[in-house]
Structures are given as structure tokens and as C-alpha cells.
Amino acid sequence: MHVLVTGGCGYIGSVLVPQLLSAEVVEQVTVFDSLEGGSPRNLVRTGLGGDAALSFQRGDVRKYGSVESAMRGVDAVIHLAAITGADNTHNRREETFAVNYGGTENVLTASGKLDVETVVFASSCNNYGRTMSRHLDEETDAEPLNPYAESKLRAERLLAEATETYGFDGTVLRMSTNYGYAPGVRFNLVVNHFVFRALTNRPLTVYGDGSNWRPFIHVRDAARAYSCAARHPERWPKTVYNVGSNEENYRIAEIAEIVREELDQSVDVTYLGEKQPGPSYHVNFDRLGETGFEPKQSVRSGIVDLARRFQERTAESSPTTAGFGADGLGSGQFSGGGGE
Numbered sequence: 001m002h003v004l005v006t007g008g009c010g011y012i013g014s015v016l017v018p019q020l021l022s023a024e025v026v027e028q029v030t031v032f033d034s035l036e037g038g039s040p041r042n043l044v045r046t047g048l049g050g051d052a053a054l055s056f057q058r059g060d061v062r063k064y065g066s067v068e069s070a071m072r073g074v075d076a077v078i079h080l081a082a083i084t085g086a087d088n089t090h091n092r093r094e095e096t097f098a099v100n101y102g103g104t105e106n107v108l109t110a111s112g113k114l115d116v117e118t119v120v121f122a123s124s125c126n127n128y129g130r131t132m133s134r135h136l137d138e139e140t141d142a143e144p145l146n147p148y149a150e151s152k153l154r155a156e157r158l159l160a161e162a163t164e165t166y167g168f169d170g171t172v173l174r175m176s177t178n179y180g181y182a183p184g185v186r187f188n189l190v191v192n193h194f195v196f197r198a199l200t201n202r203p204l205t206v207y208g209d210g211s212n213w214r215p216f217i218h219v220r221d222a223a224r225a226y227s228c229a230a231r232h233p234e235r236w237p238k239t240v241y242n243v244g245s246n247e248e249n250y251r252i253a254e255i256a257e258i259v260r261e262e263l264d265q266s267v268d269v270t271y272l273g274e275k276q277p278g279p280s281y282h283v284n285f286d287r288l289g290e291t292g293f294e295p296k297q298s299v300r301s302g303i304v305d306l307a308r309r310f311q312e313r314t315a316e317s318s319p320t321t322a323g324f325g326a327d328g329l330g331s332g333q334f335s336g337g338g339g340e
Contacts, residue, residue, distance in 0.1 A: 002028040003230055004074040006061055006107065007081030009038030012122070014184035016078065016223035017043055021052045025231055028053045032070040033081070034060045042184035061103030068110040076118040076230040079107050085188055086126050086148035087278060093147040100151035105158055112166030120229045121159050123152045123174045125215055125242060128281040135284035138174070138240045145279050160239055169233035176215035176244030176283065178222050180302045181309035190252060191216065191299065194259045195306045203268040204260075208277030210253025215244040215283040218297030228293050235291045242285050245295045249282045255299070262303045 008017050008031030020029045029052055031043065040056065059066030061081045071077065082100045083089060089096040104121065111119050128136050129143035144150040156172045163170035179191030187193055194204050217225075225243045229236045250258075256269045288294075 001025055001075040002073055004030045004032060004071055004077045006032045006079045007038065009033040009035060009040055009042050009184065010080060011178065011182055011184045011186045012219055012222055013038065013080055014042035015182045015219050016226055019223050019227050021054060023227065023231060026052045028055065030055045030057060030070060030074065032057050032059055034058065038184055061106055062098055064106045067106045068113065071110045071114050071116065074116055077107060077111055077116055078120045078226050078230050079104060080122045082122065084148065086146045089147040096147040097151045101155050104155035108158055108162040111168055112162060116168055118169045118230055118233045119159065120171045120173060120226055121155065123156055123172050124149060125174045125176055125281055125283050126279055127153045127174060130280045134282045136281055137284040138242055138287055156240065170239060171229045171233065171236045172240040173225055173229060174240060174242045175222055176217040178219045179216055180218040180220060180297065181306050182219045190255060191303060192306065194256060195303055196310060198259050198263050198267045199307060199310055201267060203270045204256045205270045205272060206252055206256055207272050207275035209271060209273060210256065211251050212277045212280035213249055213251055213282040215249045216299050217244045217248065217295055218302045221295040221297050225293055238287060241288050242283050243288055244283060244285050246285050248299055250299060258300060259303055262300055263307050
């Protein structure tokens with residue numbers, strides 16, 4: 001099969017593309033990326049092993065012609081391209097909707113026109129907003145609190161309508177908050193951010209009292225889920241799936257303590273009670289289990305691996321932290337953010 005990955009040079013894409021290239025049923029992978037939030041360097045660093053052919057097309061999902069051109073001859077699309085960093089989209093509402101909603105509309109329209117068989121859409125558990133309820137499942141009404149989640153939820157509805165109109169298999173993956181090392185690693189995700197700060201002897205700053213919940217998933221497991229849904233749509237018969245593990249729901253304060261424990265660092269944890277902690281959602285993943293897919297990594301093991309990778313990379317050269325302020329850490333709120 002021929003798989004198109006939009007946003008394939010980003011954090012998840014830098015892990016997903018090599019996985020697809022190594023998959024037995026995949027003969028060709030096309031990466032479509034604007035390169036505004038990722039770099040081909042992220043793919044080259046993986047070694048790009050596997051027997052499948054790889055092609056690259058630079059383009060913007062907001063431009064329908066470019067999307068359709070990239071999609072010719074494709075069997076399945078994994079649509080990752082998006083503006084991420086939920087907390088920072090409040091000041092980018094128009095742009096966020098243009099990319100996350102309008103871009104998805106272009107992908108779905110081209111998929112229908114060109115008879116693509118399968119579309120897998122990257123959404124987020126951030127859609128659930130802030131709730132005291134526990135074990136939120138796919139039937140729970142979403143209450144998005146930021147433009148990122150609003151645009152993702154509206155795009156989900158587009159996909160559901162498109163599957164009825166065009167007849168392709170469509171799957172929405174509401175991803176848990178990602179963490180873990182990847183060639184295109186992001187530092188504005190809470191686990192990655194805390195590990196990097198701990199290794200550089202800086203305090204871990206928690207907004208609010210740290211009681212807000214997040215589910216977490218390792219980036220390698222996230223990539224595996226996208227790959228599985230694209231290659232085996234028959235195993236994913238429902239439209240929407242939460243992706244993560246019931247055992248990997250944590251309060252943000254717990255994440256800070258785990259980082260201190262696992263890295264044996266005597267760093268301070270600072271609580272800013274006057275700051276808004278953002279969404280809070282404790283998610284149920286029973287439906288995911290019905291597909292036969294199961295995450296393999298745990299937060300604890302992922303933190304240890306991430307620290308080791310950062311230390312190894314630092315010995316060679318400084319990690320890529322462009323876009324995160326003069327010290328590479330930025331000044332935004334690192335409270336769990338988006339799923340991808």
C-alpha cells in the first residue's frame with residue numbers, strides 16, 4: 001500500500017515514517033509537510049530503514065491543489081498536520097482553524113475525489129476540556145476549552161460526514177499527551193519539559209495545585225497506533241478511539257514527583273496557585289482494547305529513557321530547542337497540552 005503522512009516531519013511523524021517504511025504491507029510512503037514546524041532532518045536522523053520507497057512533497061494543507069497533488073495514487077492517509085500547543089492557540093485562533101479545520105476539510109475532499117481507502121485523523125483527548133468526571137469515554141460530550149481542541153472536534157465531525165459521503169474508512173484517534181524521545185522531539189510537552197529542566201537543574205513549575213489530570217502515551221506507541229489504524233482499518237470499526245492506557249492517567253503534580261524520583265534529582269517543584277492549570281481529563285481506553293492494540297511504554301520507563309537520550313545527545317551536540325526562547329525552554333504554560 002501507499003501511505004501519505006501529512007505533517008510527517010514533526011514529532012510523531014519522525015517516529016511514524018520509519019515504522020511505516022519497515023511495515024511489510026507498505027510499498028511507498030509520501031511525506032507532505034510545510035516545514036514550518038518540522039524538518040526533513042528529523043527523518044534523516046532515523047536512518048529511514050525498510051524496503052518501502054520514500055518521497056517528499058512540500059506543501060500547505062490549507063492549499064487544496066497541493067493536497068490533491070500529494071494524494072494521487074495513495075491508498076491511506078494519516079493526517080497529522082496541525083497547529084499544536086493547545087495553550088498557545090488562544091492568540092492564534094484564526095490560523096488554528098484554517099490549518100486544523102480547513103486543512104482537514106481539504107484532506108477529506110481530496111480523499112473522496114481520489115478514492116482513498118482509509119483516512120486516519122490525529123485528534124486529542126484535550127477535546128474533553130476540564131471535568132471532575134473520571135474515566136471519560138468516547139461517548140462523553142466533549143467540552144473544548146481552547147481553539148486547538150475546538151478545531152479538532154469540529155474536524156472530527158467533518159470526518160464522520162465524509163465517511164458517509166465518500167465511503168472510505170475513517171478513524172479518529174483522540175491521542176493522550178505525548179512524551180518521549182524522537183528525532184523531532186518537542187519540548188513544550190509536560191514530561192519532556194520537566195525532564196529537560198531537571199537535567200539542567202531548574203525548578204519544575206506547575207500551574208495551579210497540580211491536581212489536574214492528563215493521560216499520557218509514549219510517542220513510539222502513538223506512532224504505532226496511527227500505523228495500525230492505517231494498515232488494518234478492519235480492526236478499528238468505530239469512528240472515534242481514545243488512545244492511551246487506563247493505568248497512565250496522572251495528575252501533573254505526580255508527573256513532577258516521578259521525574260524527581262526516577263532521575264534522582266533534588267530539583268525544586270514550584271506551584272503557581274494563581275495560574276490557570278488548563279484542562280483536566282481522566283480518560284477511559286477500554287474501546288481501544290477492542291482493536292487488539294495496546295501501548296507498551298510507561299511514563300516511568302519513558303522518563304528514564306528520555307533522560308538518557310538527552311544526556312547522550314548533549315554529549316554530541318545540544319538538543320534542538322529552536323522556538324522555545326533564549327534558553328530553549330520558552331515561557332508558556334506546560335500543563336499537558338495537545339495529544340500529538
